[in-house]
Amino acid sequence: MKLRISALFLGTALALAAGGAMAQDKTVKIGVLTDNSGLYSDLGGAGSTLAAQMAVEDSGLAAKGWKIDIVSADHQNKPDIGTTIARQWIDVEKVDIFVDVLNSGVALAVNNLVKEKNSIMINTGAATSDLTNAQCSPNTIHWVYDTYMLANSTGQALVKAGGDTWYFLTADYAFGHALERDTAAVVVKSGGKVIGTVRHPLNSSDFSSFLLQAQASKAKIVGMANAGGDTTNTIKQAAEFGIVSGGQKLAGLLLFINDVHSLGLKVAQGLNFTETFYWDLNDGTRAFSKRFSERMKNKAMPSMVQAGVYSGLIHYFKTIDAMGGNPHDGVKVVAKMKEAPTDDPLFGKGTIRADGRKLHPAYLFEVKKPSESKGPWDYYKLVGTTPGDQAFRPLSESACPLVKK
Amino acid sequence: MQALYAQLLVGLINGSFYALLSLGLAVIFGMLNIINFAHGALYMMGAFCAYFLLNITGIGYWPALIIAPIVVGIFGMILERTMLQWLAGLDHLYGLLLTFGIALIVQGVFQNYFGSSGLPYAIPDELKGGMNLGFMFLPIYRGWVVVFSLVVCIATWYLIEKTRLGANLRAATENPTLVRAFGINVPRMITLTYGLGVGLAALAGVLSAPINQVRPLMGADLIIVVFAVVVIGGMGSIMGSIITGFALGVIEGLTKYFYPEASNTVVFVLMVLVLLVKPTGLTGRAA
Numbered sequence: 001m002k003l004r005i006s007a008l009f010l011g012t013a014l015a016l017a018a019g020g021a022m023a024q025d026k027t028v029k030i031g032v033l034t035d036n037s038g039l040y041s042d043l044g045g046a047g048s049t050l051a052a053q054m055a056v057e058d059s060g061l062a063a064k065g066w067k068i069d070i071v072s073a074d075h076q077n078k079p080d081i082g083t084t085i086a087r088q089w090i091d092v093e094k095v096d097i098f099v100d101v102l103n104s105g106v107a108l109a110v111n112n113l114v115k116e117k118n119s120i121m122i123n124t125g126a127a128t129s130d131l132t133n134a135q136c137s138p139n140t141i142h143w144v145y146d147t148y149m150l151a152n153s154t155g156q157a158l159v160k161a162g163g164d165t166w167y168f169l170t171a172d173y174a175f176g177h178a179l180e181r182d183t184a185a186v187v188v189k190s191g192g193k194v195i196g197t198v199r200h201p202l203n204s205s206d207f208s209s210f211l212l213q214a215q216a217s218k219a220k221i222v223g224m225a226n227a228g229g230d231t232t233n234t235i236k237q238a239a240e241f242g243i244v245s246g247g248q249k250l251a252g253l254l255l256f257i258n259d260v261h262s263l264g265l266k267v268a269q270g271l272n273f274t275e276t277f278y279w280d281l282n283d284g285t286r287a288f289s290k291r292f293s294e295r296m297k298n299k300a301m302p303s304m305v306q307a308g309v310y311s312g313l314i315h316y317f318k319t320i321d322a323m324g325g326n327p328h329d330g331v332k333v334v335a336k337m338k339e340a341p342t343d344d345p346l347f348g349k350g351t352i353r354a355d356g357r358k359l360h361p362a363y364l365f366e367v368k369k370p371s372e373s374k375g376p377w378d379y380y381k382l383v384g385t386t387p388g389d390q391a392f393r394p395l396s397e398s399a400c401p402l403v404k405k
Numbered sequence: 406m407q408a409l410y411a412q413l414l415v416g417l418i419n420g421s422f423y424a425l426l427s428l429g430l431a432v433i434f435g436m437l438n439i440i441n442f443a444h445g446a447l448y449m450m451g452a453f454c455a456y457f458l459l460n461i462t463g464i465g466y467w468p469a470l471i472i473a474p475i476v477v478g479i480f481g482m483i484l485e486r487t488m489l490q491w492l493a494g495l496d497h498l499y500g501l502l503l504t505f506g507i508a509l510i511v512q513g514v515f516q517n518y519f520g521s522s523g524l525p526y527a528i529p530d531e532l533k534g535g536m537n538l539g540f541m542f543l544p545i546y547r548g549w550v551v552v553f554s555l556v557v558c559i560a561t562w563y564l565i566e567k568t569r570l571g572a573n574l575r576a577a578t579e580n581p582t583l584v585r586a587f588g589i590n591v592p593r594m595i596t597l598t599y600g601l602g603v604g605l606a607a608l609a610g611v612l613s614a615p616i617n618q619v620r621p622l623m624g625a626d627l628i629i630v631v632f633a634v635v636v637i638g639g640m641g642s643i644m645g646s647i648i649t650g651f652a653l654g655v656i657e658g659l660t661k662y663f664y665p666e667a668s669n670t671v672v673f674v675l676m677v678l679v680l681l682v683k684p685t686g687l688t689g690r691a692a
Contacts, residue, residue: 038622041521172666195635200661201669205626206615208415209661209668212541216408232522232618239542240528242535260521261616298520 022324026066031095034075041257043303044125048100051306055313059378075106083107090117099309102173104128114139117329124308132357136359139330143358144308148393150181153362154273164192167219171226172199178224195219207234211241223251232259256303260379265370277304284345301377308334311346355400359388411541414661418547420654421554427634427646429605435641436578436598441502444510445624447603450477452619464527473611474604481603486494515621523618610672633676639686659688
């Protein structure tokens with residue numbers, strides 16, 4: 001009898017211990033869903049996975065008993081492949097949080113899935129402002145930049161400088177359409193006019209036909225609503241066709257440091273565009289970027305997408321650490337992330353709005369002349385800064401249901 | 406109307422790349438019966454070769470036009486000797502799969518080391534600038550590409566169709582045993598032919614380096630279109646691929662003007678139409 005009672009006690013104790021462990025589940029799986037092989041792989045890709053690893057190491061959570069795993073996959077810039085991987089990650093691999101997810105087409109598709117499965121997406125790669133507007137979700141935070149901000153900053157600055165007639169060269173998918181739409185709105189609002197648009201397929205190599213049409217339009221500004229390899233080839237071929245020397249101005253609506261690096265300063269000099277992160281902004285960005293670059297195979301400096309992966313995850317780790325465990329309810333974690341102000345060495349102090357928009361300053365840069373650059377990756381001059389609360393779409397204009405209620 | 410002339414000219418310029426690449430493919434298929442899926446990767450290697458020559462050894466564009474095709478051609482001949490020759494006499498599918506695998510490996514290696522954004526290669530000083538033709542601004546370099554490719558295409562066609570060497574080559578593929586009986590080294594001829602086809606791809610790569618970024622995937626993006634050109638022209642037909650190359654460049658240019666969204670697919674629509682009417686391609690002979 002005595003034995004039976006002690007067995008009962010032991011059993012109860014074990015059950016309680018197991019229950020206690022479940023209440024403090026400290027395991028997290030991070031999925032870096034990105035373009036590992038295509039035209040955007042330099043600005044996300046392996047660099048995003050490295051940034052995620054660095055965030056895990058710097059978070060100090062391992063010492064507090066957390067077990068954090070990272071998985072990475074290539075969505076090949078195809079929304080169907082992206083969602084298939086995402087579905088498998090959530091259902092089979094128990095991934096809690098998606099980061100990077102560049103390419104607006106993929107991001108919008110994964111956005112729906114993440115909402116349906118109550119997972120989390122910290123999107124640092126996609127540009128479309130729809131992620132925090134009509135398609136906003138309580139499970140998604142849009143971290144780095146968006147088309148509204150790019151349009152607002154670069155578009156407005158160029159119209160103010162006298163560029164009042166525009167012709168758009170647009171990548172023919174969700175991202176290009178959103179960037180063109182948002183920029184055109186800013187141009188018109190600032191007193192300018194859109195003369196025409198040509199939509200090219202994603203990943204085109206030859207832009208001469210499109211550039212000729214832009215040239216014939218006589219618009220003062222040729223706005224490039226494309227990204228990555230499409231933009232670099234456009235810029236290179238625009239120089240060849242004498243677009244800039246003929247008096248038209250080329251506007252890079254979305255340009256990354258990797259694009260400038262690959263073009264070389266000779267071709268890229270003088271271009272104006274907006275980013276929210278540059279490695280040489282301050283001591284904090286320089287220290288991180290140096291560590292990052294040393295671990296990259298080609299010694300590349302981080303792009304704003306990769307920096308965003310780090311910054312977003314650092315805030316996520318702070319939040320789940322404060323929660324003490326059980327980080328598997330997406331809506332709950334994202335709500336907590338929105339409550340606390342953000343602060344990290346890369347993007348400085350910021351906040352996350354109700355619609356999922358992360359706010360931080362946007363910087364208007366100009367590419368240096370070769371003679372002004374002191375060494376590799378010394379490419380940008382800071383032209384202007386827009387504070388976070390003015391850079392992004394104001395909540396009063398938002399169509400996000402999370403805001404309206 | 407002026408804009409239309411401009412698009413025609415631009416189409417012709419792109420057509421010259423299609424022609425050079427599909428010519429190499431047609432030579433290799435016509436003589437070796439190999440569907441060379443590595444052609445795009447070899448084109449990319451030509452561009453990279455020009456980049457390395459300039460940035461490592463300081464050798465400029467003009468010598469690169471000769472050196473790069475030779476270097477990449479030798480690489481091609483090594484491929485042929487070590488791998489492709491074992492497929493002689495087997496179904497086309499084996500060659501296609503092997504060369505596709507080679508292309509993936511080569512592209513993967515380059516992408517691993519050089520990323521996806523590409524590397525800059527400037528237009529040589531002698532060909533900088535452009536001229537105003539009245540209806541368009543023609544960059545001198547693009548004009549040079551059209552003229553140079555036309556010359557290379559015609560020279561290659563002449564070499565294969567009109568010279569004794571070409572006649573031997575064609576005979577060797579028709580009946581290797583008989584040609585060997587005349588004391589001609591057939592395997593060596595085949596290797597050299599593969600080298601020639603590969604050299605043409607590399608040459609197109611060097612020509613394209615100053616226009617496009619030198620990127621690991623530059624060939625992968627182009628190869629499918631070039632295959633469509635070869636199929637439309639008639640597999641293995643030298644003249645067919647040259648003419649179709651230029652013609653499709655022009656048609657694609659016009660599509661970019663009238664309905665840009667379809668510019669990536671128009672070639673395939675044409676391919677379907679041609680194959681429905683004439684399964685051997687426009688100038689192809691029945692197998």
